[in-house]
Amino acid sequence: MRLSLLDRSRTRAGRPDAAALEATVARAEHAERVGYDRFWVAEHHAVPGIASGTPAVLLAAIGARTSRIRIGSGGVMLPLHQPLVVAEQFLVLDALHPGRVDLGLGRSVGFTPPVRRALRRDVEAAESFEDDLDELRGYLDGTGPVTARPATGRVVPTHLLATGRGIEVAARHGLPVVVGGPVLDSDELPDLLRRYRRDFRPHRDSTPWVTISLDVTVADDDATARDLALPEAWALAVSRQTGEFPPLEPKEAIRGAERPAQVRRRVDASLDRAVAGGPATVRRRLDALADRTGADELMASTSTYDREALLASDRSLRDLVA
Structure with missing residues (x-):
């Protein structure tokens, strides 16, 4: 499998948000040095634990500090934007960093009603996703009703983030698909991916491509890796209890915190789902995932305090897959 990273610019307790963005850029430089294929960043709005709300701006900084690795969005939430504006942003990126830019698209309209109001969107905005997707691709390949600038003569590759039904949308539009979230644990996933490959309608010369995105943490042994995965698992469990996704905390603070039984169960379940362990454990889990999905690419979305x-885990994962 090809190997990539998705970094969500996770904030850390006691540190300014800007430090999370600096860490993302530094991680991209490290990913290029150790041989990753892609480095993607995310779009989240008004989330306390995530500093990245504008992928195109962050990718411009990453592109300026790297020279070979592909860079992209995981993803731009198309219902929140005008298709022409998205096309212009990524055409500018492609002009500045020729042939290195990917456009990953999602269909989320924001986590909470206040965020949707601030973005001037409602839940119905996602209903026009496929029409917006077609319009965006027209601007990117020069066939739209107006010509998006700059015209580079290249088409920015487009990928679709999917957690279920979106897999069918990717097949219908001839798009590479990035699969993550709860669907990875679904017994239906192999059938969904078989149908994706069977029903794929090529767009230009596109072919089916499946990327699996999940947390992968590699350490010297299983216990150490689970410790590294604990801050993200804790944040997810707390968010389900409070409705607010918090910054990452050090494992010592988490162990010292009061943990209701329900939160403990959620933390343990999250750690069990994550691929976290020593090299032999991770290799066994990834081999099983590859056999189950036939994935072409693994995109690790790992975070830790x-x-x-984290950089050591990235390096170990690259060595393991290589």
Whole structure:
């Protein structure tokens, strides 16, 4: 499998949000040095635990600090934007970093009603997703009703983020698909991916491409890896209890915190779902995932409080897959 990273610019307790963006750029530089194929960033609005709300701006900074690795969005939430504006942003990126830019698209309209109001969108905005997708692709390939600038003579590759029904949309539009979230644990996933490959309608010269996105943490042994995965698992469990996704905390603070039984169960379930362990454990889990899905690419979306440990995990994962 090809190997990529998705970094969500996770904030850390006691540190300014700007530090999360600086860490994302530094991680991209490290990913290029150790041989990753892609480095993608996310779009989340008004989330306390995530600093990245504008992928195109962050990708411009990453592109300026790297030279070979592909860079992209995982993803731009198309219902929140005008298709022409998205096309212009990514055509500018492609002009600045020729042939290195990917456009990953999602259909989320924001987590909460206040965020949707601030973005001037409602839940119905996602209903026009496929029409907006067609319009966007027209601007990117120069066949739209107006010509998006700059015209580079290249078409920015487009990918679709999917958690279920979106897999069918990707097949219908001839798009590579990035699969993540709860659907990865579904017994239906192999059948969904078989139908995706069977029903794929090529767009230009496109072919089916399946990327699996999930947390993958590699350490010297299983216990250490689960410790590194704990801050993200804790944040997810807390968010389900409070409705607010918090910054990452060090594992020592988490262990010392009061943990209701329900939160403990959610943390343990999250750690069990994540691919976290020593090299042998991770290799076994990834081999099983590859056999189950036939994935062409793995996109690791790992986060942890300890930045140095995160970079070490990235390096170990690259060595393991290579």
